[in-house]
Amino acid sequence: MSTEVRVRIAPSPTGNLHLGTARTALYNYLYAKRHNGKFIFRLEDTDNERSDEKYTKDIIDGLKWLGLTWDEGCDIGGPYPPYRQTEKIDHYERIADKLLQNGFAYLCYASTEELAALKEEQRVSGLPSRYDNRGREVSIEQREKYQAEGRVPSFRFRVEEPQDIHWDDEIKGPITVNSADLGGDMVIIKSNGVATYNFAVVVDDIDMQMTNVLRGEDHIHNTAKQLLLFEALNCKPPHFGHTGLIFDSNDRKLSKREHGELVHIDYYKTQGYMPEAIVNYLIKTSWTPPDDTMEKFTLEEACQMFDIKRVSKTHARFDMDKLNWYNSHYLRSLPLSTVTERARPYLTDFDLSEYSHDELEKLVDTLRGSLTKLSEIKAAGSFFFGKTVEVSDEMKSTVLSSSEAKKVLTETLSSISKMPFDDPAGVKQIVDSMGKELGIKGKNLYWPLRAALAGSTQGPDLGSMISVLGPTKVQARLEAALKNGGNGHV
RNA sequence: GGCGUCGUGGCCAAAGUGGUUAAGGCACCGGGCUUUCACCUCGGAAAUUAGGGGUUCGAAUCCCCUCGACGUCACCA
Numbered sequence A: 001m002s003t004e005v006r007v008r009i010a011p012s013p014t015g016n017l018h019l020g021t022a023r024t025a026l027y028n029y030l031y032a033k034r035h036n037g038k039f040i041f042r043l044e045d046t047d048n049e050r051s052d053e054k055y056t057k058d059i060i061d062g063l064k065w066l067g068l069t070w071d072e073g074c075d076i077g078g079p080y081p082p083y084r085q086t087e088k089i090d091h092y093e094r095i096a097d098k099l100l101q102n103g104f105a106y107l108c109y110a111s112t113e114e115l116a117a118l119k120e121e122q123r124v125s126g127l128p129s130r131y132d133n134r135g136r137e138v139s140i141e142q143r144e145k146y147q148a149e150g151r152v153p154s155f156r157f158r159v160e161e162p163q164d165i166h167w168d169d170e171i172k173g174p175i176t177v178n179s180a181d182l183g184g185d186m187v188i189i190k191s192n193g194v195a196t197y198n199f200a201v202v203v204d205d206i207d208m209q210m211t212n213v214l215r216g217e218d219h220i221h222n223t224a225k226q227l228l229l230f231e232a233l234n235c236k237p238p239h240f241g242h243t244g245l246i247f248d249s250n251d252r253k254l255s256k257r258e259h260g261e262l263v264h265i266d267y268y269k270t271q272g273y274m275p276e277a278i279v280n281y282l283i284k285t286s287w288t289p290p291d292d293t294m295e296k297f298t299l300e301e302a303c304q305m306f307d308i309k310r311v312s313k314t315h316a317r318f319d320m321d322k323l324n325w326y327n328s329h330y331l332r333s334l335p336l337s338t339v340t341e342r343a344r345p346y347l348t349d350f351d352l353s354e355y356s357h358d359e360l361e362k363l364v365d366t367l368r369g370s371l372t373k374l375s376e377i378k379a380a381g382s383f384f385f386g387k388t389v390e391v392s393d394e395m396k397s398t399v400l401s402s403s404e405a406k407k408v409l410t411e412t413l414s415s416i417s418k419m420p421f422d423d424p425a426g427v428k429q430i431v432d433s434m435g436k437e438l439g440i441k442g443k444n445l446y447w448p449l450r451a452a453l454a455g456s457t458q459g460p461d462l463g464s465m466i467s468v469l470g471p472t473k474v475q476a477r478l479e480a481a482l483k484n485g486g487n488g489h490v
Numbered sequence B: 001g002g003c004g005u006c007g008u009g010g011c012c013a014a015a016g017u018g019g020u021u022a023a024g025g026c027a028c029c030g031g032g033c034u035u036u037c038a039c040c041u042c043g044g045a046a047a048u049u050a051g052g053g054g055u056u057c058g059a060a061u062c063c064c065c066u067c068g069a070c071g072u073c074a075c076c077a
Helices: A019-034 A053-065 A085-102 A112-124 A140-148 A197-207 A217-232 A256-263 A265-271 A275-286 A299-305 A320-333 A336-347 A357-368 A374-384 A393-400 A403-418 A424-438 A443-454 A462-484
Strands: A006-009 A038-041 A105-108 A154-157 A164-169 A173-178 A186-189 A212-216 A239-243
Touching (some): A006 A019, A006 A212, A019 A038, A019 A239, A019 A299, A053 A265, A085 A105, A085 A154, A085 A186, A164 A217, A164 A239, A173 A217, A186 A197, A197 A217, A212 A217, A265 A374, A275 A320, A336 A357, A336 A374, A393 A443, A424 A443, A424 A462
Parallel strands (some): A006 A038, A212 A239
Antiparallel strands (some): A154 A186
C-alpha cells in the first residue's frame, strides 16, 4: 500500500495573509489534489510576542476566499491534533528530553549578553557569525554554579561538522549544504520553555506524517538543519521542494516594509479583485501548464494538470499589469450573478432598491466590460442611481446648449413610449432611426443623450444604458436637461 | 565575508535525455470594429539565450571561469 500524500501550509500568525504565503499554499494544495492526498493547515504560533488571533483569522479567511480548503487544520481538527503549536508545548519538550538523554542535545547556559558578545567578536574579526558550541562540555560544578546564579538553560542540538547534507529537491534538483555552515549547535527549546521553529516543525511534520514539504527558497538552510533533526529522531524525512521568492520590478523581495498593503491578500479583496484572477495569476507566476500556451485556467483545472516538475526554479516577478489583465478577464467572464453579488458591497452608497434583482444584474453587465477591479464600479456606475444626474456647466454649454441637441432630447423624450426597454439593441435602433429622421448623426446625436442621461459623453453602450435606466429615469433626465440644459441655469 | 540558489526580448516564460527561421502571454505600436473609451480582432516592433572560454558536424541546453541578482548565516518564523 503506497502512502498517502500529505502536505501542509504552516503559516505563523504574525501578520495578515501574504501573497507569498498564498502562493505556497496554492502549490501545496495543487500537489495534494493532483495526488489525491491531504492538505493540512497548521498554525505555527510559537512566537507569542508577535502572534495575534486577528492574523490567524485573516489568514484563514484569505485562504478560504481564494478557494483553498483543507482536510485537517486548527479550525476543523483532524486525526493528528493539535494543529496549533502552542497547544503542544509540553510535547516538544518531551521529545527534546529524549534527545538530551540520547546525547544528541545538551543544556546551554549561555546568556543573551554572552552570545551577543560572541557575535560582536566575530563581526569585528570578519568571521561568519555562529555559535561556538562552547556549552558542549560544561562541568558539573560549572552547571551548578550557573543554576545557582539563576540562569535558565536552553536546549541545544549537536550539529556534527563538517558533514555534507544533501537532498534531491523536488523543484531545484540536488542540493548540498555543509553542516559547518549552519551556525553551530542549534537551540531547539528556548529558555522560556518553548520549542524553536526548526524543532517544532520537524516534530509536527513527523507527528502529522507529512510526505512532502513545498515552501520558499528562504528555507533552504532550514531544510538542512531539519534533515539533521529527522535523522536524530530516527524518522524518514519528507520530500522537500523550494520555490523562488516573489520580487518586485527592482528585484526586491515583496515585503510589508517596502510594499505596504500590496503584499496582503486582504488588499486585493477590498480592491475588488476576483479570487479566480489571483489564483490564476499566482499559479501562473511560476508554473507552466502542460499546454504551455495556456494562460487562463481555474483552480480545479490546475489541480488536474499540476506537475511539480514544471515549477520554475527562478524568482517570480510580481507584475500588477498582468494581475489586472487577469482580473478584467474574470470580471467579464465569470457568471453575471456572481459578479453582481460581489459588486454589491461597492454600491452601498446608492439606493439599490431603485433596481430589481434582474435589473441590477443588467446594470452590472453593462459596466463590467470597462473595469479592471470591482472598486471602480462605484464611480463608473454612479450615474445609474438617483432620479436625475449631475451635469457639469461645461457639459451643458458645450454639448447641450445647441438647438440641434435640444431637438435630439425632445425627440427622444417623445419616443420613450416606443422604446423596447428590455432590448438594448432595439433601443439603439430607435435612437438611430430618430437621428436619421432629424438628419443628425454621430457625436451630434449621441453626445447630447449621453450628457443628459449620464453626465458624461463616455461610458457603456448607449442602448444598454437607456435600457438599464428604464423609462422613468430616462424621462426625468431628459426633461431636466431640457429645462436646465442651455446655459447651466436652473 | 562564508555557504547556497538562480540568470532566455522592457516583464513573465516555453523549448522530454544538444539538431532547421529561439513558442506563447503581459506591456508597447499600428489597422479593423465602435459616436468615443474599453472589450474583441488582425498585424508589428522587440533576444548575438548575463559575459568569456571550451566539448561537438551542431548548444539556450554539457564542462570550466568571471560577473550579477537573490537567499541564508537568531533563544523570529
